[in-house]
Amino acid sequence: MAEKFLQAERYEAHRPHVRAVAYRMLGSLTEADDALQEAWLRASTTDIAEVRNIGGWLTTIVSRVCLNLLRARQARREDDIDGVPQTQGAATVVDPAAEAEMADEVGVALLVVMETLGPAERLTFVLHDLFAVSFDDIAVMLEKTPAAARQLASRARRRVRGTPPPTGHVRQSRKREVVDAFLAATRAGDFEALVALLHPDVVLTADPAVIPSPEPVVILGAHTVAKGAMAAIERAAATGVALLDGECGLLMAQGRGLRLILRFAVQEESGLITEVEVLAERETLAGVEVTAL
Known part of the structure; x- marks a missing residue:
């Protein structure tokens, strides 16, 4: 014994x-x-x-x-x-x-x-x-x-x-800083910090698998988009930064599978996010090349 x-x-x-x-x-x-x-x-x-x-x-x-x-x-x-x-x-x-x-x-x-x-x-x-x-x-x-x-x-x-993009290294580096800050703000629940990363005329689109609806949802304006982004990343601890088809973005996993992704467009002059695209349709996710950073 x-x-x-x-x-x-x-x-x-x-x-x-x-x-x-x-x-x-x-x-x-x-x-x-x-x-x-x-x-x-x-x-x-x-x-x-x-x-x-x-x-x-x-x-x-x-x-x-x-x-x-x-x-x-x-x-x-x-x-x-x-x-x-x-x-x-x-x-x-x-x-x-x-x-x-x-x-x-x-x-x-x-x-x-x-x-x-x-x-x-x-x-x-x-x-x-x-x-x-x-x-x-x-x-x-x-x-x-x-x-x-x-x-x-x-x-x-x-x-x-994977293979890192051969060009645009500085731009990718800057974009990652913005995406990292976006994720940090959502995790901390810091609404004002999130709004500060968004262009006043930012546009968020979400496919029907994200928000059940006949058509993709479109949200306009920094404050409204910040609220929508907070909702989209309700489990931010399961979200990470990755290259999505060679561009820096966010992905969320559920169990072992990919739940949704967020793509970003960042204005080069201001460094502010002008577009956020949230995708969750299975067929779309299956076609995205994900590379760990």
């Missing part, structure tokens, strides 16, 4: 690290906690007396559990010919605020882009680029050669980071 208690105590000491690994692989705190529970069940049946690196050993177990979950998720998507999202089974209940906080910490754009990666690419990228696990160790998990693991990481890296 004492040995079991000691083993559980050593597991708990490494739990924050392996939970971070699982979350970055799965993009869901619910699934991450389920993966940890399964990993613990596996670990609890093993004599750890001879294990020198408990953290590395637990990371390997959790990674293999996550890889199986990612492969199962991919198989469900392939079987889902009607495009109806699959409901998850019974799982740990996670506070939505905790989920949003973790997503913001990791980077909403990064999580959205990583959903486009295959299971092996995602595991390799997370373990090597985010947690500095060697390609030799990753190769053993994937039953591949270290060279193949290195190639998977390189391919994932290109897809996650």
Whole structure:
């Protein structure tokens, strides 16, 4: 019994690290906690007396559990010919605020882009680029050669980071400052700071999926647009800055999927936002190329 208690105590000491690994692989705190529970069940049946690196050993177990979950998720998507999202089974209940906080910490754009990666690419990228696990160790998990693991990481890296726009670097940098300030103001609930970023004649348009209506909604004027923007980003903690088709904007994720995006037009002379476009229609979002910053 004492040995079991000691083993559980050593597991708990490494739990924050392996939970971070699982979350970055799965993009869901619910699934991450389920993966940890399964990993613990596996670990609890093993004599750890001879294990020198408990953290590395637990990371390997959790990674293999996550890889199986990612492969199962991919198989469900392939079987889902009607495009109806699959409901998850019974799982740990996670506070939505905790989920949003973790997503913001990791980077909403990064999580959205990583959903486009295959299971092996995602595991390799997370373990090597985010947690500095060697390609030799990753190769053993994937039953591949270290060279193949290195190639998977390189391919994932290109897809996650994308290629920055070749021109307009200064303009993009200035636009990001404005978009960052816009997000900061909405998060803080600072209405006056938000109004100060908007041109007096700013125009906000929102498609019918954002505000249910027969036609796109058009809002005019800085004060009115600021109120509309506050409403559009009601869960600002789950919103992040990203490149949307090469232009700096905001995206909001819900669960593992993209919920809506905000595009901006910024006047070069004044640095004020002249247009805000809020899009949520699934077909539109599917055609947007997202690159994490």
